Amino acid sequence: MFVRNLTFKSTNLGDNVSLMLCFTPPVQTLYKDQFPVAWKVTTLAARGRSVMNATYVSQLGFSASQVGEGSLVTAGNYTPIDVGESTTLQLDNTANPPVYHWTDPEPRKGLTSVQAVNGTGQYSGIGLGFITDLDGPNEDFNSAIMYPQVGAGLAVTAEFTPVLSAYVALDYQETQMIRADIQSVAPIWTKNLLSLGASTTIVITKNAMGGYEAQQIGANVGEVDDGVDGTEIPKSIDWFDGQTRVYCATLSFPSSYSVQSSLKTLSEHLLKKGYGVRLVFKGKTTEARIHLVLPMNTSCNQAEKEVLGFIEGHEYHTRGAIVARDGEVMAWTIGRLSLWASISPATPDWYASQKAIPDFAEVLGKEYAGALEGAQGNTNGDVNEKTANGTANGYLAPDAAPQVPAPVSYGKTRTPARKASAMNLSAA
Secondary structure (H helix, E strand, C coil): CCEEEEEEEECCCCCCCCEEEEEEECCCCEEEEEEECCCEEEEEECEEEEEEEEEEEEEEEEEEEEEEEHHCCCCEEEEEEEECCCEEEEECCCCCCCCCEEECCCCCCCCCCEEEEEEECCCCEEEEEEEEECCCCCCEEEEEEEEEEEEEEEEECCCCCCCCEEEECCCCCCCEECHHHHHCCCCCEEEEHCCCCEEEEEEEEEECCCCEEEEECCCCCCCCCCCCCCCCCCCCCCCCCCCCCCEEEEECCCCCHHHHHHHHHHHHHHHHCCEEEEEEECCCCCEEEEECCCCCCCCHHHHHHHHHHHHCCCHHHHCCCEEEEEEEECCCCCEEEEEEEEECCHHHHCCCCCCCCCCCCHHCHHHHHHHHHCCCCCCCCCCCCCCCCCCCCCCCCCCCCCCCCCCCCCCHHHHHHHCCCCCCCCCC
């Protein structure tokens, strides 16, 4: 799990202007069946200094959410969930009013996505977000993406890439669901948070044309300060967390002086596209190595086209050539141990973007894998299959005597500390 602390600052902007942060992961169905939620909103002052702090934590969670008046999203009972797990939203009709609750998350063997199944028997809203201060006194669920109409028995499956965008001068409130019309407005700042260090400051200013700009203070994980040669850029904590494919290439440039500036320009472009970027410089040579952690539903072949297209479409100082390339695909994972296989354009995996991971027992052999599983505390055991609505097998026969239903267990379902509603568990 990693944490990203962001600080947005401004001084004497000349006008009071709103600043809104929201997550815009690179998925094709964004603004179709899933919508961003305004995470942080503030007003930057015309005079004096303004500061807004925001903290992202990679601990994901699902919530039973509703969209109310003004498209405001109310996050109800929620559950933490880890990569490769699934949970089911259920409705306890024995309570008055009925209570939404979640089954305890269970592992989905060989997958790196998170999944929420609507087992309420009716249309329900499901929110995907993250949890700050888990199990602490200030624990809170932060809505990032809203699925407003999930049909009965259907599932939400996501591989969340934390691409954060900052917009100014828009009329949104915190927790408000954002509609597709925002696509006509360009954000002043967009970053994949995986590419940032633990703490980042962004300074917002007004330019000579009356528009607003954002300048990031501090290098990305994939960037290096001028004058530093022959070193490998330190990777971020949990660099490959939740990722299963990496594209690698050796790039050659016209001169050693153009390597850093060219790669900086290329990296900025790729980060905006949702890639994680890691650079390895080879001293004062004309070559450097680039590693791209691929966004969801992206193949190594697509990543290479992205790199080539950018190089060919820009000025001479960014012109370069790919002199060698390969890739890596995760073969299996258990806990914090994973095995990666090398791939190339001659292998089918180079052109695939499927995220399913083979059972590690098939790779290492059942005997060794079983021993490893025992050492890991049986973290990758078989999944207990359930029906979509969580109904247990077996029913009472028509002539059976009525039975008093057992109390419904809410498992590890959590109640938000803010904005109590009928969706929340009542205090005992």
